[in-house]
Every structure is written in C-alpha cells, then in structure tokens.
Amino acid sequence: MPDLVSPPGAERSRADLDLVIVTGTSGGGRSTVAKALENVGYYVVDNLPEALMVTMAELVFESGDATRRTAMVLDVRSHAFTADLVGAVAELKNRGFKPKVVFVDAEDDVLVRRYEKVRRAHPLQGSGRILDGIAAEREVLASARETADALIDTSNLNENQLRARVEELFAPADTRRVRITTLSFGFKHGIPLDADFVVDVRFLPNPYWIPELREHTGTESDVSKYVLSQAGADDFLATFTDLISTTVPGFEREGKRYVTIAVGCTGGKHRSVAIAEALADRLRAVGLSAYPHHRDMGLE
Template identity: 45%
Template sequence: MNDSAPPVELLVITGMSGAGRRTAGHALEDLGWFVVDNLPPSMLPELLQISRRRQFTRVAVLLDVRSRSDFQQIPAAFSALGDVGVVPQILFLDASDEAIVRRQESVRRPLPLQGSGRLLDGIRKERKMLAGLRASADLVIDTSSINVHELAARVAKAYASASETDLQVTLMSFGFKNGIPIDADLVFDARFLPNPHWVPALRPQTGLAQPVSAYVLGQPDAEPFLQHALGLIDLMRPGYVREGKRHATVAIGCTGGKHRSTALVEELSRRLAAEGVHTEVVHRDLGME
C-alpha cells in the first residue's frame, strides 16, 4: 500500500429502504465525493485500496439490506478497515413506517426483505436487522417529514467543507449575435452601454485590456448595473443552495462578446471573489469576432 497516498475519508450511507439513500448519495457527488452504490460490504477494504491508489480523499458507499448474508459481512468489513487505520463514518437514514409505505407504494417496488409478505412485514424485518447499525451511527437523519431538497441540504451541511456550502458561480460573457447560452441560469443584457467598438483606439482591444475596461466601467450606468446584478446574485445564492442547486451560470451579453460583456464579467468576478464566492470565468465568444 502506498504510504504517501493521502488519507481517505470513508462514509457509509445506510438505513431504511425508502429513506433517501440515493438522494444523499447525489448530494455528496455534487460536493465532489466519490460515491459507490450497492457495494457488497465484503468489498469495502478493496475499495479503500483502490481509492488510495487513485488518490480519492472522500469516498461514500451506499449500503442497503439486500440479504441477511450481505448484512452479516459488515462487522468483518469494518474490522478489516480498522486494521489499516480507517474508521468509517456512518450516516443512517431513517423514516417512519407510514412514510416508507407511502414512498414504496408511489414507486411500486417491494422492499428487499419483504418477500411474499406484506410491505409492513418487510419494513419491520429491516428495522430489526438495522437496529444495531443505527445505534452505532455517527449521524441519524429522520427523513419522514422532509423533502429531497431538505435532505440534500442536511447532508451538505454535515459533510461539505465551508467553501462547498455556498453556490459555485460561473460568469460567462457572450455575444448576442452568436446566440444566448442555453445553460445560463441568469442572463443580463449589456447592450444598453456605449459600445467601445465605435472608439477607433479601443476597437482592436478586448474587455480584458485596461483601456477598454476603464471605458466600460466608467460609463454612468455601469456601476448601477453591477450593483443590481450583484444584489440579485446575493439574493438568490442562499435560495439556490437551500433547494440543492450548487452551481449557477450567470451570463452577460453584448453584441459580439468582445468588449462590454467581457469587462463586466471580469469586474463582477472580482467583486464576488471579494465576498468569498468561488467563481469561474468563461469568455465564450472572445476571439470569434
């Protein structure tokens, strides 16, 4: 085993069928975790070795009760992990019998332990089998009365780093003559500002150049535009995160995407970064003119 490999944070997500394991897994994937679904418990030590070789630092495994024999492998698998110095965290997702019945009936799928019996019989068998694992869990989330967005937010709050709990913003400049970006969440039109294209000394330059930037940002309407755009993004950020959306694309367009939109995107990125917001800048049409 490679001693120089970074340590692996291993999270086991388990719990009652219908309580939201896959929603939790998707939330962790959005946070950059490597997520494995439906792995037999006996393969946990092998997964750890693979993760170290590939330098995955945060790994989550979704375990469910497919059979009693699978469940009985868990103590031995955890013991093998402990022998190499890894103690997995356990996230247990629970829900009331009534909530599970309602969810299972909506998807029309039987529970793993239901067999030919009633749905409630399967729930009770599963709850009894998982009682010990629930008692040893590091975190238990009861999903009976929360929706998928609220569950994702709870998971993010528990397992995201500070920077990951905020919205990640991609700022894109573009030219309307080349079409509006189809993946944009917000689109602003900067064509109301005077166009540097009509200033001979500025025409060959782009919004990345200081003279063009100074010209665009020096227009009387530029500052109110930036303030309103920044205010709208600040307003929407917590709502996006609360609803489970962690990436947003904000596009600013001008005629060709060369001067005004480029300068405004650069300035907006600078101001958001000063607020501690992680931003990525994309100048979609720069160089196409």
C-alpha cells in the same frame, strides 16, 4: 469535510482517506444522499456489497490519491449483504481507515407511504406486507443504526431538503471537529429520530398569539426579538451553550463527529426556530462548528 493534503514528502496514510459509508432503511432516501454527496465532491459507489468494502477502500487508497473523498452506499438489495456491517467497519478501522457511517431512516408509516406511492414491493417483504419487510430490514440493520456516526431522519424532508441537509453535514469543514446541528421542530409533527439532545422551549410565550407575529417565523427579526426577550430565554441559551461546550471535547475524544440538538415548540415555526438560530450563533461564538436547520418551518 475538506480534502486533507499531505505535506511534500509525507507518507500517505489510510486515515487521510475521507471515507463515508451510507446505509439505512429501504425508502429512507439513500439515493438522494448519494447524489448530494456527489454534489460536494465525493466519488460514490452505490449498492456495494459490504464484503467488498475493505477491498474498495484499499483500491481507492492505492490509486495514489490519498485525499480522495469516497462514499460507499450499502443496502439489503445486495445479495451479498451479510448483516455484519459493524464487523466490516471494524476491519476498516483495524487497517487504519477512519470511516464515517451515515444511517438514513424514516418512520414506518412514512416508508409505507413511499412504497405505496411508487407501487413497489419492499425487498424483504416476500409474501408478506410492506411492514413485514420493514420490520425484517430493521432487524438486519439494528447494530449498524446503533453504531452509526450520524443518523438522518428523512420522515419530514423532501428531496431538496434532504440534499441540503447532507450538504450541510459534508460540505468542506474541519474533520477533526464535531459538527453541531441545532434542529428546530414542532412536537405536533413528532420528535426527530436523529436527535442526540431534545430540548423543549414551550416554556416561552408563543408568538402565535400575537396577531402581528402569527404569520411570521422565528428567522425574522420581530419574532426573534420577541422570543429572545422573554424571561428565561437568555438563561436557557447561556446554560445550554455551557453544557454543549463542556460535552463536545468528550465527543471529539470518542470519535463522534455529528451532534444534533433538537429544539422543539408546538408547531416548529416561531419559538424553536428563533432559539435554534440563537443557539447556533452562541455555539459559533465560543468556537464550535454549529449550523441551524429548520425541519417543520413551512408545514403549517
């Protein structure tokens, strides 16, 4: 998302402020997301009470740099957290800002393991269990999660992978366009939480059963050629490219900026990887902004 430079003499607009709001479950990876945003040029304000969001946005705007890229990170550690993030975002929009809300999440069992690893209590668990704190937090954040512009599932990502994912989403690009991620995954590792579309390519023969292909991945030409040469592969890619091309203008009209297409096979190594790569290529060929990402490749 590039800095938008107003032409000489043009009146500055709050819509020119590239404003990102990051929230999500404790232990989901907000601090890593914040660092990644800094890496791509954002000024990051961490642990900001939502009551101060509008004030902070106005201060950044009034600083005279309307092209400032700013990210605000909110969570329930703040005693001023009022559970009305949706209302605060609506107020920003009423004032002319165009904030993008990113929700960072992970599966409950993953969050529990992360807390146990660092031997910390969940901020909302009180005298209960970690799971009690997670459940209470999910209730507080339910509306924010539902209305977020982008949902990042960190369940199967390490810090470097999460940082790369954020940089893929927020590296300079045309902010007016929908940014599409074709995300390969393995069904045996679970369906991604952040998927807008889920497609199953297990109808294609599995290269795993070809000895000379088994140890390779769908990013390699031999595996890719094998997968894409199978009956139905080309029809699937053509049909799904048409489907996404048809829906993207509607997403743009509705203000949705990020679309994740989860492409699944058994393990996330061969078929889903090859199809995710090919689908991204086809989407780019028709003028869309599409990037492949492989969640489970290397987990075998």
